Amino acid sequence: MPAPPVGVVGLGQLGGSLAAALVAAGRPVAGWDVDPAARDAAAARGVRITRELSGVVVLAVPLPLMATALDGLDVDPDATVTDLGSVKRPVLEQLGRALGSRYVGGHPMCGTERSGHAAVDAGLFTGARWALCLEPGTELPRWLRVAEVALAAGAEVVPVTAAEHDDAVAAVSHVPHLLAAALAAAAGRAGPLALALAAGSFRDGTRVIGSDPAFVRAMVDGNAGPTAAALARVQEQLARPWAELVADGHAVATRPRGRRAVRVPLDRAALLALGRAGGAVTRRLAAFVEGRLPDDGLPDDAVPDGGVPGPA
């Protein structure tokens, strides 16, 4: 079966980069953006500009616009719809209600503090993890079609539920934005001398709050519960004796990153187990997917429902 067409709604940094990566991979890509300049830039990269979309339709618009992103577009009623939003439960509630099992939530873990079509980069997804939601009601064939789009763009696919995703990104993405903001704001109050002495550790620790504040607010407000819980867990860590805290944080930050190959059957439980064990899908074959699992002491049965360790 030939790969389905891909339609990208929103041709800014993420959507434009995805379209460019897919064009580079030889897949036909259609797309639309309300901004004529973004449309022109995408057309120049080989994207067919149209309101008629089918196959896998990717919503690459800011979270506040997600619910209305398809308004005015002519989308095939059998299209699979996915998105690139940084939180998944709220989008699942909105789009899952409207689209049912045709909706598969996704979130590529990339992007920079730049935005807009001028920041498009066909290599943005290369090697990135792309969380892809497998809810109880998700149709596995549609999930696999979206996974193949992510793989074609150069990413690895992490099978998750929306709830697992939102908890995880609260810890590794949303809380870092709040910590960066607090660090910068407190240094600002400490005064000009402190800012004059700020060097590498301050620059690294505050870089992410250089992003558009409206984007950061939509992200943390859209995932408020998990973010507040993850922030409380960071504050528990800050209450520990510093020697323990420093040793523990150092161990996590410098953990070994080796990975080993696994095969996982086309089965929701097995795929989610791969994701929970820190693994990712790297390739789809007919009857299974190939993936990689962290090589740092997780037992081979971390993928209990059929993960077959060994060279894929």
Add this chain to the structure above:
Amino acid sequence: MPAPPVGVVGLGQLGGSLAAALVAAGRPVAGWDVDPAARDAAAARGVRITRELSGVVVLAVPLPLMATALDGLDVDPDATVTDLGSVKRPVLEQLGRALGSRYVGGHPMCGTERSGHAAVDAGLFTGARWALCLEPGTELPRWLRVAEVALAAGAEVVPVTAAEHDDAVAAVSHVPHLLAAALAAAAGRAGPLALALAAGSFRDGTRVIGSDPAFVRAMVDGNAGPTAAALARVQEQLARPWAELVADGHAVATRPRGRRAVRVPLDRAALLALGRAGGAVTRRLAAFVEGRLPDDGLPDDAVPDGGVPGPA
């Protein structure tokens, strides 16, 4: 008067880089290290290896070794002694008691998570801020001799008191290490899925805790009071409504960085005022120093005791 000789004790990343920068700037540099490999590496870069040190003697050893760094060395009794330690009050108490007004505390705001003589880089200090302590008892001519060493290495000199320095670096350096540790430790407890989804914001937010834990512990424990106070101020920020926090942090992180030239007389109060206003000394002339002040709204009289705005 010719520039005094420089002797560097400890030829690891910081001391070796300083020696290399000064050799490159044409200044004669002597040095010593307990490690023969570090001595050989420095000798190959043009450092004269000897235990007999005079002029400006720079202690580039870890904080726990500072008090005994001169043991076994033959140091000119009139030498000015400075150090590169990341906290200043404790070193002032130790060395100030032993050396009196011959001690001038310093702290270049550079260095990386690498260490040792293999990490030596003659450009490490280029453009870096170098805090240099002007206590009530500091002899200004000795302070200026050390400042000229820092300037020769490519740094800008920030006049501070030890207490001001320790409060400032708690906010912009020591707290960032603890936040990075807490972020990493909390993510480690969140589990393999969270670590698998960790991307740029987590990498930036945890990078600094990749440093040697013993070094980080010595730094925060050596500055425990100011670090605890600065951490409490960050926690106050974290209790603010997120919209305010994000807007405020973004404004500090993206503040304009323009600077304007000033002239400052050779006077302790005027130099400290320059430092408090976020300024730095960039050049020494006979009767004054040239410096730069942030150009972001500080009034021209931010250097009240003689700072003369205008092209230097």
